[in-house]
Amino acid sequence: MNLPDALTLSYRTVVSYRLRAVLILLAMALGVAAVVVLTALGDGARRFVVNQFASLGTNLIIVLPGRAETSGGFPGALTGQTPRDLTLDDAASIEGLRGVKRYAPLNVGASEISFGGRLREVNVLGSTADLIPIRHMRLAQGRFTAGGGPNPAEILLGATLARELFPAGDAMGQRVRLSDRRFRVAGVLAPQGESMGFNTDEIAIIPIDHAQSLFNTQTLFRILVEAQSRSAIEPVKASIRNTITLRHDGEEDITVITQDAVLSTFDRIFRALTFAVSGIAAISLAVAGILVMNVMLVAVSQRTAEIGLLKALGATRKDIKRLFLMETLWLALAGAAVGIALGYLGSLGLRLAYPQLPAYPPAWASLAAIATAFLTGMVASLLPASRAARLNPVLALSRR
Amino acid sequence: MITLSELSRIFTMGDQEVRALNRVNLQIDQGEYLSVMGPSGSGKSTLLNIIGLLDQPSSGTYLLENRDVTALSEAEQAKVRRERIGFIFQAFHLVPRLTAAENIELPLILEGLPPAERQARVAAALEQTDLVERAHHRPAELSGGQRQRVAIARATILKPAVLLADEPTGNLDHKTGAEVVELLEKLHHEGTTVIVVTHDRELGARAHRRIQMRDGEIVEDTSPKSQERRFAPSST
Numbered sequence: 001m002n003l004p005d006a007l008t009l010s011y012r013t014v015v016s017y018r019l020r021a022v023l024i025l026l027a028m029a030l031g032v033a034a035v036v037v038l039t040a041l042g043d044g045a046r047r048f049v050v051n052q053f054a055s056l057g058t059n060l061i062i063v064l065p066g067r068a069e070t071s072g073g074f075p076g077a078l079t080g081q082t083p084r085d086l087t088l089d090d091a092a093s094i095e096g097l098r099g100v101k102r103y104a105p106l107n108v109g110a111s112e113i114s115f116g117g118r119l120r121e122v123n124v125l126g127s128t129a130d131l132i133p134i135r136h137m138r139l140a141q142g143r144f145t146a147g148g149g150p151n152p153a154e155i156l157l158g159a160t161l162a163r164e165l166f167p168a169g170d171a172m173g174q175r176v177r178l179s180d181r182r183f184r185v186a187g188v189l190a191p192q193g194e195s196m197g198f199n200t201d202e203i204a205i206i207p208i209d210h211a212q213s214l215f216n217t218q219t220l221f222r223i224l225v226e227a228q229s230r231s232a233i234e235p236v237k238a239s240i241r242n243t244i245t246l247r248h249d250g251e252e253d254i255t256v257i258t259q260d261a262v263l264s265t266f267d268r269i270f271r272a273l274t275f276a277v278s279g280i281a282a283i284s285l286a287v288a289g290i291l292v293m294n295v296m297l298v299a300v301s302q303r304t305a306e307i308g309l310l311k312a313l314g315a316t317r318k319d320i321k322r323l324f325l326m327e328t329l330w331l332a333l334a335g336a337a338v339g340i341a342l343g344y345l346g347s348l349g350l351r352l353a354y355p356q357l358p359a360y361p362p363a364w365a366s367l368a369a370i371a372t373a374f375l376t377g378m379v380a381s382l383l384p385a386s387r388a389a390r391l392n393p394v395l396a397l398s399r400r
Numbered sequence: 401m402i403t404l405s406e407l408s409r410i411f412t413m414g415d416q417e418v419r420a421l422n423r424v425n426l427q428i429d430q431g432e433y434l435s436v437m438g439p440s441g442s443g444k445s446t447l448l449n450i451i452g453l454l455d456q457p458s459s460g461t462y463l464l465e466n467r468d469v470t471a472l473s474e475a476e477q478a479k480v481r482r483e484r485i486g487f488i489f490q491a492f493h494l495v496p497r498l499t500a501a502e503n504i505e506l507p508l509i510l511e512g513l514p515p516a517e518r519q520a521r522v523a524a525a526l527e528q529t530d531l532v533e534r535a536h537h538r539p540a541e542l543s544g545g546q547r548q549r550v551a552i553a554r555a556t557i558l559k560p561a562v563l564l565a566d567e568p569t570g571n572l573d574h575k576t577g578a579e580v581v582e583l584l585e586k587l588h589h590e591g592t593t594v595i596v597v598t599h600d601r602e603l604g605a606r607a608h609r610r611i612q613m614r615d616g617e618i619v620e621d622t623s624p625k626s627q628e629r630r631f632a633p634s635s636t
Contacts, residue, residue: 001509001510001512002509002512005509005512009509012497012498013497016497305491305493306493306495308493309489309493309495310506310510311454311478311481312452312454312481312487312493313481313482313487313506313507313510313554314478314479314480314481314482314483314485314507314510314511315478315482315510316474316475316478316479317474317475317478318475319478319510393454393455394449394454394455397454397489397493
């Protein structure tokens with residue numbers, strides 16, 4: 001018997017037992033759909049978290065003053081030294097390092113901002129122009145040009161802040177008062193919302209030199225560094241540590257952390273979670289497989305006479321085995337197709353219900369679901385098919 | 401063409417041995433029309449199943465067209481069944497979800513013939529068995545006589561050397577039974593060896609050679625070739 005003929009013949013059998021076909025197909029489809037939806041959910045959660053981190057910046061390295069020790073108190077406790085300040089000059093020394101794309105020194109403080117009769121509390125970031133691209137912020141209006149040296153007294157306003165101070169939307173070029181100093185509004189940030197508990201719509205940004213004099217400090221809160229690529233992160237981290245240690249008389253009194261390390265940990269956790277969840281979903285496919293086996297065993301005993309007839313007509317054991325295997329093949333394929341469709345529909349539903357969650361089923365999950373459905377079907381029908389193939393034709397034909 | 405020598409078939413039922421065939425010797429020539437009669441349990445169906453390669457003898461040899469077919473592999477036996485042997489059953493054994501034409505096509509599909517050739521052969525077979533108008537009906541929509549004609553068309557579509565009929569008229573009334581017998585005899589006239597197992601004396605008597613069986617042995621054979629076994633004692 002040819003393969004196409006076997007396929008046609010088994011297809012005809014499948015469609016002629018409609019209820020049986022629909023039930024098996026449904027079981028298969030639900031299993032596949034469960035795998036697809038749950039992996040979409042898991043992967044969506046992973047992407048959600050990764051996106052949250054990525055919105056803080058890409059290939060980000062953060063330099064903090066002070067050494068985070070796990071033992072022995074803080075450095076210099078015995079020698080009477082305190083950690084050295086992290087200064088603007090330290091920040092400038094990073095600029096030329098190999099693999100550094102850009103850097104931004106950062107000071108943070110709270111102040112009062114006022115315009116006309118309106119006044120409110122505001123968190124102020126002092127930095128340079130490179131902060132904007134490093135932190136993936138965007139300007140809705142104007143520009144920010146602050147460098148490391150002396151800068152004009154300019155200020156960037158967060159979207160909400162700008163709207164509150166200037167309800168008419170005419171913030172650009174106005175002079176606002178921050179504490180007792182006056183700043184010209186050089187730009188307004190585009191609305192970005194909250195990320196990792198920090199709302200960029202509520203802040204104001206001023207040049208680093210003004211921030212340091214406003215808050216009366218020489219110490220930087222931290223330095224943000226963006227590496228040129230993911231692979232440059234580790235070397236840059238090491239060279240920053242070396243450079244600043246040298247500048248600090250050989251004392252390693254800074255802490256360098258990478259957002260990447262945190263990110264990849266979360267990434268790993270969520271991937272594992274996705275696998276676990278899809279593994280649980282795959283159990284439903286196994287259950288579907290048992291159903292298939294049961295139904296096929298019933299089919300074999302129902303069609304005993306027919307199997308005997310095929311043998312009398314000259315079908316080999318292989319032919320008969322093949323016919324039964326192909327019956328489940330059709331059911332598994334149809335079930336997988338319907339299941340994928342259901343799964344994508346379900347994922348779409350998830351995305352509509354939770355727009356923040358990018359619940360797209362990953363391609364590997366769909367492929368794995370199809371392969372599992374296929375394999376389950378084959379394995380489950382192996383026993384019934386070989387039982388059919390081994391039937392004694394004389395007994396099979398004598399049964400009515 | 402068919403030579404059975406010292407052929408036995410022993411079934412074990414519990415701790416009891418049943419000799420369905422007991423050292424049967426039989427020689428059947430090309431083109432013979434032979435009936436096998438005898439009471440239930442006399443071994444006539446077993447004989448038919450062994451000739452049709454559906455069953456294996458416990459001992460003895462079976463030569464089909466000078467070949468010891470019992471020694472063949474399962475796949476080779478299937479091929480012999482497909483190409484050299486045609487079966488007709490009392491219960492017709494049509495596949496209920498396939499049309500008359502598709503049932504007739506089954507052996508051609510098993511043989512692996514290309515669709516175009518299959519169509520031509522099925523059309524010819526339908527013509528020959530007077531089933532052209534019923535070609536696209538399923539077995540449930542056919543009368544008993546039509547079903548058996550479909551079964552005969554299916555059994556003979558690959559031009560087998562021997563046609564084995566097990567009570568071919570058992571499920572039919574007298575008139576349609578006669579039509580089926582007529583068709584079988586037509587095939588015999590065209591050169592096919594026909595072996596009919598039946599309880600029906602009238603049908604049995606139509607055959608040119610008549611074999612009587614009892615308790616797994618041939619007790620009467622009208623063939624001149626096995627005269628010496630005529631009225632043989634019932635136990636050896």
